[in-house]
Each structure stands twice: as C-alpha cells, then as structure tokens.
Amino acid sequence: xxxxxxxxxxxxxxxxxxxxxxxxxxxxxxxxxxxxxxxxxxxxxxxxxxxxxxxxxxxxxxxxxxxxxxxxxxxxxxxxxxxxxxxxxxxxxxxxxxxxxxxxxxxxxxxxxxxxxxxxxxxxxxxxxxxxxxxxxxxxxxxxxxxxxxxxxxxxxxxxxxxxxxxxxxxxxxxxxxxxxxxxxxxxxxxxxxxxxxxxxxxxxxxxxxxxxxxxxxxxxxxxxxxxxxxxxxxxxxxxxxxxxxxxxxxxxxxxxxxxxxxxxxxxxxxxxxxxxxxxxxxxxxxxxxxxxxxxxxxxxxxxxxxxxxxxxxxxxxxxxxxxxxxxxxxxxxxxxxxxxxxxxxxxxxxxxxxxxxxxxxxxxxxxxxxxxxxxxxx
Numbered sequence: 001x002x003x004x005x006x007x008x009x010x011x012x013x014x015x016x017x018x019x020x021x022x023x024x025x026x027x028x029x030x031x032x033x034x035x036x037x038x039x040x041x042x043x044x045x046x047x048x049x050x051x052x053x054x055x056x057x058x059x060x061x062x063x064x065x066x067x068x069x070x071x072x073x074x075x076x077x078x079x080x081x082x083x084x085x086x087x088x089x090x091x092x093x094x095x096x097x098x099x100x101x102x103x104x105x106x107x108x109x110x111x112x113x114x115x116x117x118x119x120x121x122x123x124x125x126x127x128x129x130x131x132x133x134x135x136x137x138x139x140x141x142x143x144x145x146x147x148x149x150x151x152x153x154x155x156x157x158x159x160x161x162x163x164x165x166x167x168x169x170x171x172x173x174x175x176x177x178x179x180x181x182x183x184x185x186x187x188x189x190x191x192x193x194x195x196x197x198x199x200x201x202x203x204x205x206x207x208x209x210x211x212x213x214x215x216x217x218x219x220x221x222x223x224x225x226x227x228x229x230x231x232x233x234x235x236x237x238x239x240x241x242x243x244x245x246x247x248x249x250x251x252x253x254x255x256x257x258x259x260x261x262x263x264x265x266x267x268x269x270x271x272x273x274x275x276x277x278x279x280x281x282x283x284x285x286x287x288x289x290x291x292x293x294x295x296x297x298x299x300x301x302x303x304x305x306x307x308x309x310x311x312x313x314x315x316x317x318x319x320x321x322x323x324x325x326x327x328x329x330x331x332x333x334x335x336x337x338x339x340x341x342x343x344x345x346x347x348x349x350x351x352x353x354x355x356x357x358x359x360x361x362x363x364x365x366x367x368x369x370x371x372x373x374x375x376x377x378x379x
Contacts, residue, residue: 041065041072049076058353060087062094064269066276066346073265080332080352081238081248089265091227093236094350096335097328100230100253100261101196102271105146105295105312106287107215108199112142113291116206119143123198128205129171130198135181142202144185145195147300147309151183152192159193159259164233164252170211173254174201189302189309193258196312200257211257222284223274225267230256237262251331259330265348268337272346275339296324296341313339 049061053076060077075087080094111117117126122139124132132140136151144150158177161167168176174197200211207214212230220228227236232252253260270281275296279287287295298315301308307315313324316338325338328350335350 041067041070042074045072045074049074052351053077056351056353058351059083060092060094060353061349061351062087062089062092062265064089064265064272064346064348066269066272066344068344071269071273073269075265079238091236091266092264093227093234093262094264094335094352095237095330095333096261096263096268096337096350097259097330097333098193098196099326099328099335099337099348099350100257100259101312101328102326102337103215103219103228103261104196104200104203104211104257106271106274107203107211107219108142108146109287109291109295109311110218111203111206113288117142117202119146123202126202126206127198129201130175130178132178133181136184138184138186140181140185142199143299145199145202146312148189148191148195149186149300150195151181151185151187152179152190152194153182154190154192155179156193159253159255161252161254162250167232167252167254167256170197170201170204170256174198186300189300193255196258197255200255203257219271219286220267222286223267223270223281224284225263225270228261228263228267230260231262232256232260234262253330259328265350268348272337272339272348276341276344276346296339 045063045065049063052058053061058077060075060079062075063073065072073089075089075092077087079085079087079092085092112119117123120141120143123142123145124139140150158173174194179192179194203214204211209217215230219225233249238248273281274286275292278289279285279292295311296313297310298308299311301315307317309315310324313326316323316325321340322342323338323340325336327337328335333350333352336347338347340346
C-alpha cells in the first residue's frame, strides 16, 4: 500500500501541474518541494497552487481534494476575465471541457445500476433520436461507448459553435451528420466526443428526460452541486458588470455531455466524495456500492501491458498506485479529475489562462506518443 508520503506527493505534484496539464495522467515530474508526513494537506495545496499560477501563467485556479473523510477546497488568482474578483471555491464558475464526461458516465452508470440497460445491450435498440448505421454485424453497446471503442471515425465537426444562440438541442446535434463507422466495435480505442454525446442522448431516451434535466435531478440535486450547470452560457461565468459572456468567450459546446459543464471546486468535491464513498454523500445515494466498484474497474485494454479504460475513465499507474482519471481542455481552460479508489483520495483542479490549452495540447501529444510506443513494443 502506498504510504502517507506517497499520497502527499501525489496531491502536491498533481495540484501543481494540474493548472495546465495532468501529472496524474502523464507521470511528468514537477519541481515541487518534497512534502513531509507532517505537512498539512491545505499547505500542500496552497504551495502547489501558488507555484502553478506562476509556472503556467494561469490567471485563476481552483482545487478540491478529498482525503479519506477530509475535504479541502481552495481558490487562487482571479475569476475568468475579472482581475478584481478573487476565485472562490464555492461560487466561481469554471469551464471543465471533457471532464464533463465524468458526469455523463456517472449518469450512464445510474441507468445501468437501475437495470434500465445492460453494458452489452445494443444501444440502437434504446435510442429514439438517432439511427446508427448498420455498417458491421456487431452492434455498438454501452460498454463500447464508455471505453471509446464503438469504431466511429475521429472528427471534431459539430462539437462546438462560436455563438451560444447556435447551440442545438442534443437530439439534433447527435443525429445530424452521424459519424461513419470505420471499424468493428470493441476492436480499437479512439477517443471521440461523439461517444459521450451519444451516451447523453441514450440517457435522455431511456429516462424520458432531457439529458441536463436528468443529471440535475439525479446527480446535482442529491449531491448538493447547486452551482453546476450544462447551460451553454451561464451568467456566472463572467462578472455581473454588464459584460455579456459571448463578448469574451468564443467556444460553446454543441455536445454538452462531452464538454459543456460549468462548475465549482466545491461542487466537484461532492462528486469526488460520491466516487470514493461507495456512491453516498451525507446520506444521499446516487449509485450502489457495486456500481461504483464496477465503474472503476478496467473495462478495456488493447494489451495487458498498456493502460486501459475504466467505465468512461482512463487508467494511469503511478508506481504501485492505480489512478482513474479524466482531463479536459477548452480554449483558456484546463482541468483534471483524478481518483485513487484504493486510497480514498481524489483530486479536482481547473485553471484558466492564456497558456493552459497549449500546455495541455503538448501533454496530449506526449500521451499519444507514449501509448503508441507501448503498443509497438507489446504488439
């Protein structure tokens, strides 16, 4: 079992690099001071966040850490486009990009947990708004969507718009220009926003509710995530000084289950707790204990020596410690969500700044290169 020192080193390094990347995912070293067993978690977070603001030229940063029964949150720097407003962990909204998918996969696990769909069910039988092409004999299942192995072409067309008034209803977005199926499902991992967007519509069609209404009722409300929203342009993203959000933001998700969440560190701390506490927070249960365990287990790997996929989450080892995590990045924002299920430790960190996206892009290239090299060595 990793020692307390290992846990503190993880928290320190992850919070530092999380401003622009995700050290939990990459294993890249930071220049942080070695934490000691007597260093408080709050001190670790403060030191790491302060370094991150300077090292990654971030304007603002917010962090949530869950360590067993302890919850630590913090806000640093200033709110987006608001240099006179300090970040507050309990109220400052951040865009989290693809970390939105963590909410989507949590909601998908709920409908699985309730017996409304099985992982190996053909999703086409449950979808009302979308007809998937029957290119191959093997049907696409929920398991394929959650592991990014449905065999869709990789593309970005239709993922975003530049004006909030152009954001389409999810059913229209996922049914217009359905991506081509280029390989049989379950064969090869290829990350796409469409898999998560289609899962959001699957949740809507099974539940009879709009996706955002389902998540609000079944995740946000019971967990007390009162400041989280999938609205395209929430007023709280920029200060209430007459500035219109569309004057300072040029990216709007047109596939909200994949990249449309706005949230706070305090709210995401509640989600971390749910994943680390067998699906329960303050007596409110969103998932059964077995469903949480199932979600964190490995669901797919192309080879036993390569990091695989949990249910919608990526596996990343750090020494003997197994991390399941998801990162996210949209223009001017970068995010990390990481869980150490066996250690009851979780981290959420998001930052805004001019260099965060470029730094994150470098990390994605690094991860793709490393995974490709691993595949060549083991194939």
